[in-house]
Amino acid sequence: MRTTLKKKKDLIKVKQFVTNSEGQKVAAIIEMEELSRIEGLLKVIPPSEAWLYQNKEAVESVQKGLKEASEGKISKLNLNKL
Numbered sequence: 213m214r215t216t217l218k219k220k221k222d223l224i225k226v227k228q229f230v231t232n233s234e235g236q237k238v239a240a241i242i243e244m245e246e247l248s249r250i251e252g253l254l255k256v257i258p259p260s261e262a263w264l265y266q267n268k269e270a271v272e273s274v275q276k277g278l279k280e281a282s283e284g285k286i287s288k289l290n291l292n293k294l
Contacts, residue, residue, distance in 0.1 A: 224242065225246050226241070227242055227243060228240070229241075
């Protein structure tokens with residue numbers, strides 16, 4: 213479940229998915245115009261944050277935390293006890 217709303221124009225338009233022998237999506241085929249649009253969007257990500265999108269575990273952890281926060285599953289952290 214995503215925690216942000218996406219406008220239809222912000223979604224990536226996939227022409228076709230490539231699947232492996234187990235039926236899992238492993239790649240996507242997109243039009244060149246769509247690639248140009250995506251490259252433009254990626255340029256707005258600051259280098260200091262780009263690492264996150266290159267680290268699958270970190271992205272999943274952030275997404276999990278945002279989901280839990282949106283469900284009210286939060287707690288206060290006492291920094292003095294760390």
